[in-house]
Amino acid sequence: MLLMLDLNDPRPLHEQVTAAIRRAIAGGEVAPGDRLPPARDLAGALGVNANTVLRSLRALRDEGLLEFRRGRGVSVLRRPDPREALRDRARGLLEEAAKYGLGPDEVADLIKELS
Structure with missing residues (x-):
């Protein structure tokens, strides 16, 4: 599993x-049932x-994507639902748009302009 981080990304690690x-x-790099490498290796x-990796793995476990098993490591339970x-992200976009005084209809119009 090849993972890359963007050093210019302002989000927390x-x-x-x-x-x-x-x-x-x-x-599909890892499928449901596959085990992830140990956190130290990642x-x-x-x-x-x-x-930092353990915090991320716990977040993904809380989302229901990963399963922790004592003595067996971390396994993938399911693929994420792209709509979810x-x-x-859309919710975050609407919150950001509201800061600029834009409503959902205006955001939808902007998205339509881009597509």
Whole structure:
């Protein structure tokens, strides 16, 4: 499993690691039932602290994507639902738009202009 982080990304590292693992699962690099490498190995490959990776793994477990088993490591339970992920991002976009005084209809118009 090849994971990459963008050093110019302003998001906290744990969020970047979470997103990278989620993309690997969604993209089929790891399938449901597959075990992930140990957190220390992932941390070493990414150049981050093991606690950062553990925080990301716990977040993905809380989303229902991963399963922790004592003595067996971390396994993939299911692939993420793309609509669910996009719904979260759309919610964030609407919140950001509201800060600029734009409503949902105006955001929809902007999206239609882009497509």
